[in-house]
Amino acid sequence: MSSRSPWSRYVESAVRVQALPDAAGPDGLLGAAGPDGRGTRAAGPDGHQAVGPVNARLTRPTSHVAAQVRGHLGKRLRGQARDAAGTDVPRRRTDLRLAFPALLVWCAAISGVWLTPEALAAVCGGLLSIAGLLLHRAGRAKARSGPQRAVPRSFLITSAVALLLAAAAAGHSAVTSSQRYDGPLAEAVKSGKSVVAVLEVAGSPHALAPAGQAGTSGRWSVAVTTVEITAGGQVVRARAQLVVMGGGDWGKLTPGQVVRTTGKLKAAESGQPEAGLLAATSAPMALSAAQGWQQAARELRSRYVSAAAFLAADPRGLLPGMVTGDTSALDEGLNTAMKAVGMTHLTAVSGANCSLVLGALLLVARSLRLPRLPAAVLALAGLGLFVVLVGPDASVLRAALMGSIALASLAGGRSGRGLSFLCLAVIGLLVFDPGLGTSYGFLLSVLATLGIIVLGQRMVRWTPTVVPRWVAAAFAVPLSAQMLCGPVIVLLQPQFSTYSLLANVVASPLVAPVTLLGTAAVPLVILAPWAATALIAVAGTFSAGVAWTARFTAALPGASLAWPEGAFGLLTMVLLSALTLGLVWMAVRPRQIVQCVVALHGRTEHLLELVERRVRRSRHYAVVNRLKGNGRPGRRG
Known part of the structure; x- marks a missing residue:
């Protein structure tokens, strides 16, 4: 005969509490059940035996208390049975204290x-x-x-x-x-003067796409910080943010360089954090090189692109973009296909890549039996080097800061919550750089993370237990991110990607090996080129699968549908996201849907019976009144 578990003995002793000899005191009060199934009693102020802490204020007879215990335990056991069936999983409350x-x-x-x-x-x-x-x-x-x-x-x-x-x-x-x-720089921008500018490059150059056309226009956009502006014979020395629009030479700059150029100042668009725009009329002339670590990162990215040159066309351009953020070799046809199916977040490094790198470093450190704090320091150092290699874009900074907060909490021995980490990251980044508040990239990054935290975890919990958790997560993560990012994406690009969910679900298993193997090959490009070539070949195979997924889904009929622009398009996309969430809940909870339909049917039948009963009663009274009044309506008796 198998031994019973402590929980089984506890339940049996609580349900059969009346049969226990010491369960009730002489005055009929029930003691609290101990772990061995026996009741515990404590003397009250009047000398009678009082119950334990749980039932300290109860003075009911034993039968009533026992009935309450049975009812409570019955509800608890039924709830555990529902949990085992996968229909009611215990939830942890979402921490909203940092949301405000x-x-x-x-x-x-x-x-x-x-x-x-x-x-x-x-x-x-x-x-x-x-x-x-x-x-x-x-x-x-x-x-x-x-x-x-x-x-x-x-x-x-x-x-x-x-x-x-x-x-x-x-x-x-x-x-x-x-x-x-205010100031002379603002006056020069308003007047649109031609200037000679000494500028410090503040960000990586970005290629500009011509309006309404595919491909690039050969022009670049570079974020800079002013050092010295000469306008109309007046020299202005001030640190202000500008955006330079220039030709092909501007695409070769490195953050940290100081250059001199000429151009014409223009006012920035409304709602932009920059003090103005500079349309460059000459190529940049370097006055000083970038800092050593920035120059080394650019050189390492260039060597990585060269090391991946033996791959086919699609992985040759996609792999450096997914690993180091360098999209200079990305094929325009592949870039257009990934835009059509909502996979542009994979063409360059995003928060998901930082999370993968951070998790891998932490796993390696813990596998080496390092203590919690040294493992966290090692993982943070590796993440910092990865951010330096890629460049401090908004999404990378957000992911790096979230990972730092999570590791700090882990090193302190306390587990945090995802929404609190996201709120802390948002607060820290906006206090450091308030200009991110109007950045669409930063907004999309925050919304994607919020969708995964709030909706993705719930979708995984909704899924029946017969479905493996990794399968549920493969659908829930991209769908939850897409539902929250969709309304904002419509404002930027008024179209609906029909197969976006399908493409991201198929490509999601391929992203991890591309990121981990490709990142591991970065230092080996210098230390051991032959080992780097092997890792790049394997990572390139997986990136080729990502590229094939994008091209295949983009070629399907109706892959990109027109969508309304402006506020109306945003509202309709919000309604579509809400409808999608409802359909997902209905698909994974068919039992609850059947119960709701049956309950609604029962209520409808009950309502119809009441209406029919009232109609019959009114007809009966009408007939009686006509008989009493010789056809005239009479008073109801």
């Missing part, structure tokens, strides 16, 4: 792009004043503290900290705003 501070900081960062410096100063003053009032009220609540004051006081302190962070973001934005509205 993140939203407030984001609003403050956006206001810095649209408001004047005077208006931003007023906003900062108002935020600081409200924060001071909340802190003062929180201090008074502590002075007259009581148990009921804990929650309000924590809410006041959290709100005050959120307002202080928002004031910091608004103050940072005010500095940039002053460069757009």
Whole structure:
């Protein structure tokens, strides 16, 4: 005979509590069941035997308490049976405490792009004043503290900290705003003067696509920081953000270089954080080289592209883009196909790549039996080198910061929550660079992560247990990200990618080996070229599968459908996302749908019976009244 588990003995002792000799006291009270199945009793103030902590206030007879225990345990066991069947999985509450501070900081960062410096100063003053009032009220609540004051006081302190962070973001934005509205640089931009500019390259060059056409126009966009501007004989020395539009020579620059050029200043579009645009009329002349680490990263990216030259055309251009962010060799036909099916996030390094690299480094460190803190330091160092290699784009910075916060929590021995990590990353990045608040790339990155955290995990929980978890995640992750990013993508590109989910699900298993094997080959390009060639060949095979998936799905009929533009297109895409979520829930929860339909059918039948009963009663009264009144309607008896 097999031994019973402690839980089985506990349940049996609780259900059969009346049969236990020591379960009830002399006054008929029930003691709390201990782990051995026997009741425990404690003497009350009146000398009678009182129950344990759970039933301390109960004074009902044993039969009533036993019935309550049976009912409670019955509900609990039925809930466990539903959990085992995969229909009701216990959920962990989503932590929303940092959502309000993140939203407030984001609003403050956006206001810095649209408001004047005077208006931003007023906003900062108002935020600081409200924060001071909340802190003062929180201090008074502590002075007259009581148990009921804990929650309000924590809410006041959290709100005050959120307002202080928002004031910091608004103050940072005010500095940039002053460069757009005041000073000699703002006057030169408004007048559209031709200038001689000394500039420091602040970002990697990006190729510009001609309007309404495929391919590139041979022109490049480069983010720069002004060092010196000479306009109309006046020299302006100020640090301001500009965007340079230039020819092919501008695509060869490296972040950190200082160059001299000539061009014409133009006003930036409304809602952009830059102080203006510079249409370059001459090639950049280098005055100083980039810093050593930036130059080394550019050289390493170039050597990686050369090392992958033996691959076929598609993997030859796609592999360096997925590993190092260098898309210079990417075929335009493949780039167009990936745009048509919603796979552009794979053409360059994104947050998913950072997460894979971070996870792999942490796994290697822990497999070497390193303690938690050294493993976290090693993983963070590797992630930092990866970010230096790729370049600090918005999505990479967001993913790197999220990974750093997660590792810090892990090193402290406490597990955090994904939404809290995302909110912390948003707050940190926006306080550091408020200009990200109006960046579509940053918004899409945050929305994709939010969709995976909030919707993706729920979709996986909804899936029946007969479906493997990795299969459920393969569908839930891209679908949840697409549902939240879809409305914003419509604003940028008014079209609907019919096979986006299919393409991303098929390609998702191929992304991990491309990222991990391709990244492992980067240092080997210099240390051991023969080993790098082997890894690049394997990673190139997987990247060829990604390219084939994009081309195949893009060639299917109706792969890209026109969609309404503007606010109407955004609203319709939101409705489509909500409808998709409902359909997914219906598909993975057919039992609940049947139960809802049966319950609705029963309620409808009951309603019809009530209506029929009332109609029959009214007809009966009408006949009786006619008989009593010789055909005239009478008073109801």
